[in-house]
Amino acid sequence: MRYSFNSSEEKKAKSDQIQEMNKYFLRMMSILSFGLLLYTFGWKLEGQEAAYSHFLYSLSLIFLAAGYTVRMMVQDVRYNLLRYTVEVSIVLALLFAAALRFGFFDLDFERQLAGLNFKEFVVNLIVTITFLIELSKLSLAVNRLQLNPPQVFIFSFIILIIIGMGLLSLPNATNNGISFIDALFTSTSAVCVTGLIVLDTSSDFTFFGQVVIMSLFQIGGLGMMTFTSFFGFFFKGKYSLQNQLFLQDYINEDKIGAIYYTLIKIIVFTVLVEAVGVLLIFNLIDPSLFASTGDRLFFSLFHSISAFCNAGFSTLSDGLFEVGFRQQYNVHLVLAFIIILGGIGFPVVLGYYSYLRHVYIGSRKVLFGIEQYRHTPRVANINTKLIVRTTLILLSIGFISYLITERDATLTGLSTYGKIVTAFFGAVTPRTAGFNTVDMGALTFPTILIYLLLMWIGASPGSTGGGLKTSTFAVAILNTLSIAKGKDRVEIYNRVISNVTLRKAFSVILLSFMVIGVGVFMVTLMNPELNLIDVAFEVFSAFSTVGLSLGITSDLSTGSKLTVTVIMLLGRVGTLTVLVAFIRKARTLRYKYPEESVFIL
Template sequence: MNLDKKLIKQIIEKVILVLSFAGFALVIYEEGFEKPLLTEADSHLLLKIMLSSIWAGYLALYFLIKSKTPFSNKRISELVAILIISGILLFIFTDYAIPGLDVVTQATTDRFLVDLLVAGVFLIELSKVSLGVNELQLNPPLIFILSFLVLILIGTVLLMLPNATNGPIHLIDALFTSTSAVCVTGLIVLDTAKDFTLFGQLIIMLLFQLGGLGMMTFTSFFGFFFRGSFSIQNQLFLKDFINEDNFGEIFSTLMKVILFTFLVEGVAAILIFFSLNSDLFSGVGEMIFFSIFHSISGFCNAGFSILSNGLYEQGFRDNYNMQLIIAVSIILGGIGFPVVLNYYGYLKHFIRGMFRKIVFKESYRHLPRVVNIGTRLIVLTTGVLILVGFVSYWILETNHTLAGLDTYGKLVTSFFGAVTPRTAGFNTVDMSVLSVPTVLIYLLLMWIGASPGSTGGGLKTSTFAVAILSSFSIAKGKDRVEVFRREISSSTLRKAFAVTFLSFMVIGTAVFALMLFDRDLPLMSVVFEAFSAFSTVGLSLGITGDLSFGSKMVLILTMFIGRVGILTLLIAISKGVKNLSYRYPEESVFIT
């Protein structure tokens, strides 16, 4: 490409970037404020002009740059974007009337399509810019933490917009709600159903969707498609977040994570929709939004609901099929993407091998250790925790929350009660009437939490399992920890015990601070709240809304630390040691 074309390309790209950000800002302004400066017709026209200019820019870039690989991801993505924008603009400018829609609904549909298209273009351009952030001379953990911090602040500002709520709210409540959503916790100081408008609920849903997978995961995915490639810095940055050591598989793994997320959420939303009682809703649109909101909240282990009493709301507490669907979504979101990808690789190898065996009469080739130790340990631990939680809930709550339910209801409620404490936070029962032993079981399940590389929080199942194995190993007098005919590395053991110790330090500090700011609150409720915040669960014994300003700040910090991870936070703020080129004499310390 000659100098003139490069200069033109840079100018067009800068213009598109500015227009996309300006258009998105205009959409936020129009939707967020009650009396905008521009009329709805004027702003709608301005957005259409912006979109037309962006479309012309994309078209110019596509034909200006001659690619040697016309079928690359970048070229195909650019062509698809041009075609989508072309189709929507054609639909809008021709004033095509959708059969069966009245004038008002038609206008609302047009506006929604314009807003959606502006948001899509903004996401594309933001994703391109975010890839440049990865190339800054900052360590990945620090960028990871900053991405959550920035998202929380953006969410706070959006939730403070007049049209996001049904009345004025305090800044601390907006910050708390944004942090809870981004950190996929679910603790609330405001009623999501009554205090937030549809616009506000949509913001919350987007926050826990982005927070569940990580902002950088989303932007990197779209950025790759429209930029065409990853730099070495991008790959080094992403490999730590998606747990992929093979550089050649980074984008493939990233794509599988995104597709798996949307697949599970999409299927769950459809199943939830068909499980609902239409008499409880004002229309199909409300049912669709309810289904999408709760499917994303379930998979992301967010625990947010647009029902005032959660899933315990009258008319929903007996919908056991819906509860099962959400419970399965919680498990799939909390099991961890590394586990899902590991089993995907195993199934892919198995199906391919059996196909060759049946069709081509080739012998089946067994690959050793396709399902690795980490995956097997996580799945086993998850299964044991669900089973223990299920049996415990059934026994302990027979005369409490399970009283009066039929057998199917008891089975589903007990199963849900075993799943939701492990970072999800939905409630299908009245939390205030749980027996004390059940609350203690909940504390244990909340503390352990979900699995590494998942949308959930907590200590993590693998950490808990390694700590238990190490304890048994010491009790047997063994000098190493072994499982499934493999020895666990000393570095893994050190990390497990460090995280375990630090988790108690954070929770203990949070309990102390909460009792300091709100001394009249019951100790059990405060401890439950601290565990719930650290493990990003969202369950509460009913004190969250009554907390003081100081206590809310304590929980905000606790949720943030629990989501980004204690070790990640320490690594980000600590200066790492480059090389230990020496060893001191080894000496034992007396421990009993």
């Protein structure tokens, strides 16, 4: 018996050693294969150099498949059957990809996906997924760094911006090359889901460059930590208490045990909305506007993701105001509702999902006599109610205002249906989306002022959008009304808003004005020839990660571009988050001074 016990111990130790070695091997091979992917498609290779790159790229796929096979052989299948099944699929996919690269199969079928060979698209997708899987496992070790959650949040965006800048600087990413500052600006705009551009996304960037931009605002919209943590949890199969505490504030989840399931819901909801958006856009858009089905499919995918992430990027030179696209009102409506779903905030969506799920399951149990009727608890908390009602009010104000102020301007000559859709889209898009279905230069001055307000307020907390946030604006209004009524507290929906919330709202508002004020000053200082209203509009748009512009973005000087770049980053991560991240916290005060009033009025 002792021999058997020692033998099992030795087997386990040997198995652990193999798994540890294989872990580093897989990381190395995933990095190598992804690097070869970038080298192959990022540079213009010819002759022998292209042949060597092709061979090494194909060979790396076989080594990756071998590494995953070893992992499956030494791990316990009973531990997680789902993960084991996924890894089997990965091995088969890698072997299939290698066979495609070596020419054993032909999947061309004369099909092109916006100029990219379908076979290469399949292979590159598989390699990218395996790279993300291995990269994601490293995210679970982020708690070992001497960084607090706000610092990790900020640095994750900075790292992603640097990666994006490098990818956009590759020779095959652009048609005529790109400068350092333009690559930095474009990458920041994509990662921070802003949409301001200094180069034409349609004509200046290749298909590879457009895919890079789309990937950046997809990851930046949800946050890199959301993606990496999800894949890391799934494939590593375990996560520590430190990991859960680290991510608790990041995804706005109160229950620490529900963090992993919240991540799943966020990813599933995102994929579901974007997939439905792709199908609707693909079927509603006029096919005659595209040279091929592949172009039409890529247009649908790009704009669905851009809308949900509130990015505002478009593959059209004039945006949705492009000739032929400006009358696609059904597509505009689809994009508007996708924007709203992306900007309403995941806590609100998950709250209503829990409520509807509870009602559905409860109704079935009552219907089939499994149990008696039980009262459904209140799922829509004060945060959800405040956000939804504020959003509806802002959309209504924007819609009515647009109809009034633009009736003799951009709405002239449109059909009744066209006017309604354009006005509704005009109320939605300044809330951090950034698409334009009209000529921005033709907007009336009152509309520009309304846009400044809507851009400043922005989307809701926990969403893909930026801005002040709807809840912050609502709390500020409620506080003002409470003071006017002579109340000593702020009450709404039979609840009292905490003093901490009021202080945060005041701080966020003050910091937003400070950043916007400094931004306008810096841009006007470095570009004195620009109109003040145009500059203010640009800075508001950058801070609230909107992406709308009155046409001055490409005219900005290098210093102004750097200023706007910093403003976009501050607007995405939050000015208060930056202060919390880098200012040392005070110890708990065990004393309290006497209160005294300060003259305000």
